[in-house]
Amino acid sequence: MKKELICINCPQGCNLDVEFDKEKIISLEGNECKMGVKYAEEEIFHPVRMVTTTAAVMNGFIKLLPVKTSCPIDKSLTLNIVKEISKVRINAPVKSGDIIIKNILNTGADIVATRTVGKIGSW
Amino acid sequence: MKKKVDAVIIGAGPAGMAAAVSLRENGIKNILLVDREPVAGGILQQCIHNGFGVHHFKEELTGPEYAERYIDQINKNKIDLWLDSCVIDIEKNQDDTKTVVVLSKERGINYINTKAVVLAMGCRERNRGNINIPGSRPAGIMTAGTAQKLVNIYGYLPGKEVVILGSGDIGLIMARRMTWEGANVKAVIELQSYPGGLNRNIVQCLNDFDIPLYLSHTISNISGNDRIEEVEVSPLDENFEAIKSKSFNLKCDTLLLSVGLIPENELSIKIGVKLDPVTRGAYVDKNLMTIVPGIFSCGNVLQVHDLVDFVSEEAKICGASVAKYINNKLEKSKEIPLQKRNLVRYVLPSKVEIGKPALLSLRPMHPAKNMTLTVKTNSSVELFKRKYKNIFPSIMLRINIDVVPEDTEFVEIKFEKE
Numbered sequence: 001m002k003k004e005l006i007c008i009n010c011p012q013g014c015n016l017d018v019e020f021d022k023e024k025i026i027s028l029e030g031n032e033c034k035m036g037v038k039y040a041e042e043e044i045f046h047p048v049r050m051v052t053t054t055a056a057v058m059n060g061f062i063k064l065l066p067v068k069t070s071c072p073i074d075k076s077l078t079l080n081i082v083k084e085i086s087k088v089r090i091n092a093p094v095k096s097g098d099i100i101i102k103n104i105l106n107t108g109a110d111i112v113a114t115r116t117v118g119k120i121g122s123w
Numbered sequence: 124m125k126k127k128v129d130a131v132i133i134g135a136g137p138a139g140m141a142a143a144v145s146l147r148e149n150g151i152k153n154i155l156l157v158d159r160e161p162v163a164g165g166i167l168q169q170c171i172h173n174g175f176g177v178h179h180f181k182e183e184l185t186g187p188e189y190a191e192r193y194i195d196q197i198n199k200n201k202i203d204l205w206l207d208s209c210v211i212d213i214e215k216n217q218d219d220t221k222t223v224v225v226l227s228k229e230r231g232i233n234y235i236n237t238k239a240v241v242l243a244m245g246c247r248e249r250n251r252g253n254i255n256i257p258g259s260r261p262a263g264i265m266t267a268g269t270a271q272k273l274v275n276i277y278g279y280l281p282g283k284e285v286v287i288l289g290s291g292d293i294g295l296i297m298a299r300r301m302t303w304e305g306a307n308v309k310a311v312i313e314l315q316s317y318p319g320g321l322n323r324n325i326v327q328c329l330n331d332f333d334i335p336l337y338l339s340h341t342i343s344n345i346s347g348n349d350r351i352e353e354v355e356v357s358p359l360d361e362n363f364e365a366i367k368s369k370s371f372n373l374k375c376d377t378l379l380l381s382v383g384l385i386p387e388n389e390l391s392i393k394i395g396v397k398l399d400p401v402t403r404g405a406y407v408d409k410n411l412m413t414i415v416p417g418i419f420s421c422g423n424v425l426q427v428h429d430l431v432d433f434v435s436e437e438a439k440i441c442g443a444s445v446a447k448y449i450n451n452k453l454e455k456s457k458e459i460p461l462q463k464r465n466l467v468r469y470v471l472p473s474k475v476e477i478g479k480p481a482l483l484s485l486r487p488m489h490p491a492k493n494m495t496l497t498v499k500t501n502s503s504v505e506l507f508k509r510k511y512k513n514i515f516p517s518i519m520l521r522i523n524i525d526v527v528p529e530d531t532e533f534v535e536i537k538f539e540k541e
Contacts, residue, residue, distance in 0.1 A: 011177075
């Protein structure tokens with residue numbers, strides 16, 4: 001089978017021509033670096049994406065805490081993960097890098113704060 | 124209040140923060156960094172998606188993470204940072220210093236006497252008024268960046284049925300963000316025959332959610348009384364005229380505009396800085412100094428970047444030049460024009476120095492395949508040559524050219540088909 005992909009690892013966005021069978025990549029053209037090899041393999045057999053969204057934070061100088069998954073997760077689960085994160089309420093202060101939810105939906109990924117949010121009045 | 128400093132940096136976004144840190148690293152201690160927002164970081168704080176820092180920090184960060192790395196350096200270096208403070212004017216003094224007028228809730232009106240000024244005000248989005256869409260003027264029409272701030276900072280979803288005009292990166296990012304937050308994004312409409320944003324954002328923000336992208340289309344009418352109800356979408360002919368006979372309607376309650384960015388140069392114009400009509404940023408020399416001595420420019424107020432990594436790099440170079448200027452060590456050199464030819468939309472800086480290498484930023488006019496970029500002197504000495512499989516206006520190229528030989532009159536830069 002053949003497929004055309006666009007690599008999403010960096011802004012260059014290489015056009016990839018991939019040939020593959022049921023188990024493996026047979027040939028790959030168009031990638032300008034080795035990140036394209038990993039991307040093609042993942043995108044064909046088990047596509048993954050990073051999720052970045054916000055979680056509600058209480059008593060903070062802002063109302064929303066930006067968060068991300070600690071690693072890319074199964075693409076089909078992104079919407080479920082955003083919904084799951086919308087259920088939590090976090091208390092300030094929070095530091096960038098703090099784990100907010102461990103092993104979300106059994107994906108193996110943690111949800112990590114990406115901003116330091118002090119208490120009200122502490123900008 | 125009156126105050127005397129060596130440099131005032133206007134804007135504490137990625138450019139201003141990197142310029143301030145660079146000034147400190149180059150030994151300039153008495154500096155003031157000013158921002159009108161209550162927190163530093165500029166636009167990065169609302170860009171909660173990842174993809175920042177791949178070049179500069181060699182890891183993939185979100186906007187707030189990238190900002191925090193610099194805020195930490197500002198704090199560590201004890202750089203004087205005034206927030207909630209707005210610069211309303213810059214005046215030239217007889218002794219070549221400048222007076223920067225800063226309004227601040229906490230400090231009132233302040234007159235800051237400074238040897239140098241760094242313009243790092245960033246850019247703002249083009250709005251409905253800039254592109255003249257016919258129709259009524261209901262609520263629900265806003266720029267993609269406004270929607271981004273509403274969703275990511277304030278926690279409001281501006282609408283449920285969304286159409287996006289323009290395929291710039293912010294529009295694409297917001298297509299995914301609004302979808303994740305429960306809105307139905309019906310279409311992205313793009314005037315050009317190619318997307319305005321990066322390919323990877325087409326994949327992960329549109330294709331992942333089956334959001335259609337209509338290239339060579341525009342919105343030819345807006346209807347709705349209190350709230351927007353419908354847009355009319357028309358394909359375009361080769362003269363960019365709407366083909367009304369083929370138009371169709373999309374019902375929506377929100378229209379997001381992602382139709383380009385304009386450097387915010389009102390202050391710069393006021394003090395006599397000359398702007399390039401293509402970039403709408405200042406004309407600068409290789410030190411990133413504008414035509415007004417002592418006034419420098421970097422980041423998106425100089426040229427709209429697609430990568431913050433390059434903003435940081437540019438601002439670092441700017442900070443080093445400003446430090447030299449303050450110490451009276453900025454040597455006056457012989458500069459010759461850099462002329463753009465085939466397919467080069469703009470190149471910055473517009474002049475290069477004899478006897479020195481140079482770092483150039485440029486963008487092509489339109490996408491093309493298998494092009495060779497060359498930089499040659501008027502006597503055909505090659506200073507740079509590289510082949511590109513694909514070039515896009517959405518991807519800025521940054522290149523290092525060889526030392527410009529003596530007796531060169533001008534240098535030209537062009538793309539050629541292989």
